Amino acid sequence: DTGVSQDPRHKITKRGQNVTFRCDPISEHNRLYWYRQTLGQGPEFLTYFQNEAQLEKSRLLSDRFSAERPKGSFSTLEIQRTEQGDSAMYLCASSLRSGGNTEAFFGQGTRLTVV
Amino acid sequence: AQSVTQLGSHVSVSEGALVLLRCNYSSSVPPYLFWYVQYPNQGLQLLLKYTSAATLVKGINGFEAEFKKSETSFHLTKPSAHMSDAAEYFCAVTKNTGNQFYFGTGTSLTVIP
Numbered sequence: 001d002t003g004v005s006q007d008p009r010h011k012i013t014k015r016g017q018n019v020t021f022r023c024d025p026i027s028e029h030n031r032l033y034w035y036r037q038t039l040g041q042g043p044e045f046l047t048y049f050q051n052e053a054q055l056e057k058s059r060l061l062s063d064r065f066s067a068e069r070p071k072g073s074f075s076t077l078e079i080q081r082t083e084q085g086d087s088a089m090y091l092c093a094s095s096l097r098s099g100g101n102t103e104a105f106f107g108q109g110t111r112l113t114v115v
Numbered sequence: 116a117q118s119v120t121q122l123g124s125h126v127s128v129s130e131g132a133l134v135l136l137r138c139n140y141s142s143s144v145p146p147y148l149f150w151y152v153q154y155p156n157q158g159l160q161l162l163l164k165y166t167s168a169a170t171l172v173k174g175i176n177g178f179e180a181e182f183k184k185s186e187t188s189f190h191l192t193k194p195s196a197h198m199s200d201a202a203e204y205f206c207a208v209t210k211n212t213g214n215q216f217y218f219g220t221g222t223s224l225t226v227i228p
Contacts, residue, residue: 006158041221048214058215106158
């Protein structure tokens, strides 16, 4: 068990560019979540996958954002035409099974800075 | 709707003093409640979780939390603060399905030597 891994840890991009982040969950975890965290705030839910199916998306996830989990393993989060307001920490988490009593394990996050 | 409120965005305690971080939840059904800790530029680490088995929950690093339904609270405590406890603490709630976690705005804990 190597934990949830996110790549890159830091990304600086110019406004208008596209960026893609990768998340490798703990192996055999069938649930994968993406959260966004801005300075001084708690994480905000973006989307989650049950295996390869994207089952829920937040209204925060505008049409410039897309997430995939093609084989039910790793996931990618792409932001197109980045804006300065997209600057945040993007956190990925995974959990083994469904049910509210199951904790999520978080990665160290990808910090995005849009200049 | 599920939500949590953390009272006090910043808490300072002396080393060795009691730590009390407050969390109140709003839920129409019995919730599942969690406390996570976040160190600078790191992800979130689970401290403890309440899943209705016992109202007093013990977690890692000497932390514990008590679920009080009458007060809709799940406050986090530690009898004696250590310098290494300085971090951001988040209370979170989830629904039965566990589809998403709803986080509070966090409490930054400072430990004064």
